[in-house]
Every structure is written in C-alpha cells, then in structure tokens.
Amino acid sequence: MNHNRPPPAVILRGADAPLDPLLSRTVAVLGYGSQGSAHALNLRDSGVPVIVAQRPGSPRHDRALADRFTPVSIEHAAATADLLILALPDERIPRIFRDSIAPHLPSGACVGLIHGYAAHFGGLTVPAGVDLVLVAPKAQGRAVRELFVANSGPFALFGVHCDETGHARDVALAWAAGIGAARTGILETTLAHETETDLFGEQAVLCGGLGALVRAAFDVLTEAGYPPELAYFECCHELRILCDLVHEFGPAGARERISGTARFGDVTRGPRVVDGHVRAKLRGILAEIRSGQFAREWAAEAESGYVAMSRQLALDAAHPIEEVGARLRQAARGH
Numbered sequence: 001m002n003h004n005r006p007p008p009a010v011i012l013r014g015a016d017a018p019l020d021p022l023l024s025r026t027v028a029v030l031g032y033g034s035q036g037s038a039h040a041l042n043l044r045d046s047g048v049p050v051i052v053a054q055r056p057g058s059p060r061h062d063r064a065l066a067d068r069f070t071p072v073s074i075e076h077a078a079a080t081a082d083l084l085i086l087a088l089p090d091e092r093i094p095r096i097f098r099d100s101i102a103p104h105l106p107s108g109a110c111v112g113l114i115h116g117y118a119a120h121f122g123g124l125t126v127p128a129g130v131d132l133v134l135v136a137p138k139a140q141g142r143a144v145r146e147l148f149v150a151n152s153g154p155f156a157l158f159g160v161h162c163d164e165t166g167h168a169r170d171v172a173l174a175w176a177a178g179i180g181a182a183r184t185g186i187l188e189t190t191l192a193h194e195t196e197t198d199l200f201g202e203q204a205v206l207c208g209g210l211g212a213l214v215r216a217a218f219d220v221l222t223e224a225g226y227p228p229e230l231a232y233f234e235c236c237h238e239l240r241i242l243c244d245l246v247h248e249f250g251p252a253g254a255r256e257r258i259s260g261t262a263r264f265g266d267v268t269r270g271p272r273v274v275d276g277h278v279r280a281k282l283r284g285i286l287a288e289i290r291s292g293q294f295a296r297e298w299a300a301e302a303e304s305g306y307v308a309m310s311r312q313l314a315l316d317a318a319h320p321i322e323e324v325g326a327r328l329r330q331a332a333r334g335h
Contacts (some may be wrong), residue, residue, distance in 0.1 A: 027048055038142070079106065133172035134194060153179065234261045
C-alpha cells in the first residue's frame with residue numbers, strides 16, 4: 001500500500017468564493033437535463049442573469065419554459081454569454097462545440113465544463129482569447145437543486161484549464177458559489193484529475209463494480225437454493241442502509257454502527273472479496289482510463305450507435321434481480 005499520499009486539499013467556503021464576478025455577467029446553460037436545470041435555477045436564484053439553450057420540441061424545452069426560461073439556440077447563447085456552461089453529454093460536446101459554439105464565441109468569454117471529459121479526452125479546445133474552467137458538483141443534478149433549496153449545497157471541484165483573461169479562477173469560484181457549493185466546500189483540482197478519478201469511481205465502485213457485485217451475489221444465493229426475495233433483500237435492498245451510514249460517518253464509522261457479527265464478517269471476509277486479484281484489476285482499469293483506452297472505446301461505441309452497450313443493458317435489465325426487486329418495491333408501495 002502506498003502511504004506517500006498528497007497533502008489534503010484546501011477547502012474553500014463563503015468569502016473564499018465571492019459571487020460578484022458573475023452578478024454583472026450573462027451565464028448561458030446549454031442543455032436543460034438534470035445538471036443543466038440545477039445550475040440554471042441555482043444561479044438564477046443567486047441573482048445571476050441566466051439564459052438557457054435547449055432545442056424546441058423536447059420535454060426539456062417544455063420544462064425550461066415551465067421554469068420561466070425562454071430557451072434560445074446554442075449559437076445565440078454562444079454569442080451572448082460571458083460564461084457558457086456546457087451541460088451536454090460528454091461524447092457530443094466536441095462536435096457541438098466545433099460546429100455551433102466556437103464560430104460564435106467572442107474573445108474574453110469563458111467556457112465552463114461540469115465534467116472534464118470533453119477537454120481531457122474528447123479533443124475540445126477553446127479559441128485564443130477564451131477561458132476554459134471546470135465546476136464539478138459531487139452530486140447528481142437533482143441533489144444539487146434540492147440541497148440549494150434547503151439552504152445548503154453540494155461539495156464541488158473546480159479547476160482552471162485556460163486563463164486567457166486573467167479572471168478565469170474568479171469566474172469559476174463564483175459559478176461554484178452560485179450553485180451553493182460555497183455553503184459546503186469547494187476544492188481546487190485539474191481537469192485531468194477530476195476526469196480520471198470520476199471515471200475510475202464510476203467504473204470500479206459506484207456503477208460498474210457495485211452493480212456487478214450485487215448481481216453476482218444474488219446469483220450465488222439463488223443458485224444455492226435460497227428464495228430470490230431473500231437474495232434481493234440481503235444483496236440489494238439493504239444497500240441503502242449501509243450507503244447512508246458510510247456517507248454520514250465514513251467506512252470506519254459505519255462499522256461502529258453495525259452488529260458485532262456483521263463487523264467480524266466485514267473484517268474477515270471483505271479482504272477475501274477484494275483481494276490482490278481484484279486490486280490488480282482495479283489498477284488495470286485505472287491504467288486504461290489514464291492511457292485514453294477507455295475514451296477510445298467509448299468514442300467507437302458512440303460512433304456505432306451504442307450497439308454493444310445497448311445489448312448489455314438489455315441483458316442486465318432482464319436479470320432475475322430486476323423482476324424480484326420491482327415486485328417487492330411495488331408491494332412496499334401498497335399496490
């Protein structure tokens with residue numbers, strides 16, 4: 001185990017991130033999905049002038065209208081905004097930026113990313129005279145909005161990738177403050193570090209690792225003859241209890257709040273599940289991310305029309321755990 005860890009990051013709050021640099025500027029949010037709507041609404045409620053770019057004829061366009069925005073075209077937003085927040089799918093950003101944004105960007109504008117993928121792996125580059133910054137909330141879009149409304153906010157990462165004007169850092173911090181992050185904490189990073197750690201966390205733990213482990217454990221129990229309902233409860237349903245404990249108290253604190261039997265099973269069997277073989281696999285996944293191999297695979301998948309991913313999603317959706325879980329959740333709702 002490597003104990004040569006970098007020093008803790010400085011957590012910025014309150015007066016460290018004044019909102020003033022954005023109060024006299026126009027912010028455009030491109031895309032009105034989960035993150036885009038949260039950023040647009042939070043910034044507007046913070047007193048920042050906000051416009052939204054969203055194509056007509058979509059439910060998100062109607063949602064923006066319902067939230068009292070008047071959606072404009074991407075080209076208009078690019079030509080108008082001082083800060084242009086790209087709340088768009090990672091794999092689509094470079095092409096949209098090249099075709100519909102870059103030709104209209106004025107010198108002195110700032111382009112904002114919610115995730116660094118498009119710049120770090122997707123080939124996005126901004127024209128001369130244009131800043132490029134990152135503000136990445138560590139929360140799903142709905143939570144970004146809910147925390148703000150509750151007078152709180154998400155932790156957020158921020159970084160400056162291009163500072164042509166000399167004001168990029170101030171703009172990024174003001175953006176983070178405008179979505180509520182200064183109420184909780186803002187940490188400075190780089191686009192490379194944010195992108196690579198985010199991808200690794202998704203693939204190794206939060207999405208890929210967790211989902212695969214849940215399905216595998218469910219299969220082991222049902223193959224051994226245990227009722228699928230019990231397998232669902234023990235391998236999926238109770239995840240929320242432990243996730244909430246870990247979120248609030250950390251892994252060690254969560255251990256203090258479970259039974260002695262569970263704790264002993266944790267410390268003696270956990271290392272057998274995540275053994276040296278698994279750690280080697282994790283290092284391999286990180287190496288693929290850092291080398292760009294994953295990005296190349298993702299670009300090829302998007303180019304194919306998501307054929308392989310759609311096939312695997314369909315297989316996973318047909319896994320027995322999904323039917324059992326849907327039935328139990330319906331029963332819990334009293335239907």
